[in-house]
Amino acid sequence: MKENEPNSQFFKRELFLEEVKNHAAAWDMIVIGGGATGLGVALDAASRGFKTLLLEQADFAKGTSSRSTKLVHGGVRYLAQGDIKLVYEALYERGLLLQNAPHLVNIQSFVIPNYTWWNEMLYGVGLTVYDLMAGRYRFNKTSLLSGKKVARLLPNIQARGLKGGVQYFDGQFDDARLALNLAQTCAEQGGVLLNYMPVVSLLKDSNGKVAGVKAKDLESGQEYQIKAKTVVNATGVFVNEVLEMNAPAQPPLVRPSQGVHVVLDSSFLAGDNALMIPKTPDGRVLFVVPWHKHLLVGTTDTPLDQNSLEPRALEQEIDFILETAGQYLVRKPSRKDVLSVFAGLRPLAAPTKNTNSTKEISRSHKLLVAPSNLITITGGKWTTYRRMAQDTVDQAIALGILPQKPCVTATLKVHGFAAPQTKSEHLSIYGADRTFIQALVKRFPELGQPLHERFPNLAAEVVWATRNEMARTVEDVLARRMRILFLDARAAMDMAPEVARLMAEELGHGEDWQHQQLEDFMALAANYLLEPYTPARKASTPLLSYKN
Known part of the structure; x- marks a missing residue:
């Protein structure tokens, strides 16, 4: 069956495997990890003309990168904490994402309901500064709202004691779809990417420098020894495991923090506006955001000591989300209303002192170069993936491993680039x-x-x-x-x-x-699920073959 499909000639696992088998020379760069950071690094390197291979242990964006709050944002919370540099950087990258992937990124209205006059002034001033920091990439203007206007924008909001509110605008996206489109863009630039191909060990030369990897194809069981000029560890919450391959028994570089989201029917918050709760009783930020005609509610911020590709939401996290959202909504959500609940782990740079507070753990990205020349990139967040990638490839160039070539991703259109369509389609x-x-x-x-x-x-x-x-x-x-x-x-x-x-x-x-x-x-x-599954309907009749 032959179709005139743009992807079909180059984004196939079988073709990528053949290229790995037939490429005897050393790759310019091997990237370990197929989440936002790894895909960004691979795309940056490939688009500069470097021969690039990315290896992912599971599916692209299987871990943290498909489990975010779906926001492309500068981080209002980080502004409140005084992390001005991170906010500036993220707002700039937010603008580039809207410019380069308009089919996946859109401008989302957020409303903060205020039940005291002091909060209205506080958040109004802070978010106006947030707007101004975006410069020419600024979205719509922040405005103060009356209580009646808040009630119109958020029809299901708790009206008792409502004084007014603030409306501001930020970005929203589909994280896993963007990850996939980044992989496709990388392939268009000559990159080779393989999912279900975990790295099991690092190869080193006689001088102790990393010279490649040993990887295993989980589908065939075959192992490959693959040579490379430089290897990048971009494995998110799993960076410590790769660092252990390089130098056993070293202190952990990251500590995971778990974020949980619950998904509700859109009827709990009618309309297209998102609800932002800037300060929960324990100091967190909580969002109730329309997403694919449902409501995404979260997130939590719970320090953990273990990593997992499929982390489980803790009962107290679920209860916290439902109880907090219920304080602001006329119709209080319960466990039986939850359509899906998922958890993700954020790779936060580990603190140098003992602490159980994620507020004291850096959200900025960190670059580490080991004596073996293994480059590790960690921390950061989805919005700044492109800048993290640029810094990583620049580091490989600065080490003299790769020749000087300029970064081009600031203006590179992401695969699927198209003028925004109606979101109802x-x-x-x-x-x-x-x-x-x-x-x-x-x-x-x-x-x-x-x-x-x-x-x-x-x-x-x-x-x-x-x-x-x-x-x-x-x-x-x-x-x-x-x-x-x-x-x-x-x-x-x-x-x-x-x-x-x-x-x-x-x-x-x-x-x-x-x-x-x-x-x-x-x-x-x-x-x-929070309740046992029972099939809602009988299994459908198999489709007739659609192939010739």
Whole structure:
């Protein structure tokens, strides 16, 4: 089956594996980690003309980078803490993201309801300064609101004692989709990327310098020894593990902090405006943000001592979110209202003194060069991924490992770049690629079948994700390509059988693969629910083959 699809010629795992097998010379750079930071570094290096390979232990953005609050922001909280440099940097990068990926990033209105006059003045002045710091990348102007205006913008807000409010504007995006589009952009620039290819050890030369990696393909079990001029450790909360490969028993560089989000039906906060609670009883910031026609509520900030690709929300975190949101909403959400709950781990630079407060742990990114020349980049946040990448590649150049070449990513359009479409059209998130999905449906009308009665997603999207977006598992599709697991875990479980059938046909797998995929996904998805799962409908009839 032949389609005129732009991705199909270069963004395929099989082709990337062949290139790794056939590339005998040393790569200019190997990047370990396929989250926001690693993808940014790989894209920066490839776009400068360096021969670049990225290796990810699971799927792209499987960890922290798909579990954010979906905000592209300067960080109002960091301004309040006096971290002016970080806010300036993030606001600049926010502007570049809106410029380079308008199909994924949009301007979002936020409203802070004030129940005391003092708060209105305090937040009004602070957010006006926040606007001015953005300079020419400033979004819409901050304004003070009357209590009546707040009630109109947030129809479900608690009105008793409401004095007024502040409206400001920040960025919102789909994190996992941006990660995938960065991977595709990297491939367009000549980069090679492999998911499900963990690095198991580092290779060193006779002088003790890192000279490559040993990696294992989880699908075939085959191991590869891959030479490189420089290796970058961009593994987020897992940086300590790679540092241990380089020099055992060294102090940890990062400490994880867990952030939890719950997802509710959009009826809890009608309209398009987000609610921002600037100071919860324990000093946190909480957001209630419209996202893909649902409400994302979070986040928490809980220091942890262990890493995991699938962290679990703590009961006290869930209770905190529901109770705090309930203080501001007319209709108080309960556990039975939660459609999905997910947790992510932030890689925060470890403090030099004993502390259990994440407020004392840096959000700024850190670069570390080991005596072996292993480069580690950690900390930071999604909004500043591009600057983190630029600094990392510049560091490799400064070490004399790579030749001087300028960074070009400030003006590089992200794959799928297209003028913003109406957000009511769900295929708009694919940007320019949406026309190819529509063409697939036109040629094979059966692929225009919706996967679930509560969602507009089509069977064609599963085929597209498998063929052109390197999705290898049911989880890859439902969690990170279409985001259903993060929006409504029950709906994702309902969709899973049909997704498995479509993927099996596309990948050439049999029934045993389908059964194993379903077993794995159902076990995973159950962790996103607070109540036991019972199928909402019978499994759908398998689609007829769409292939010639």
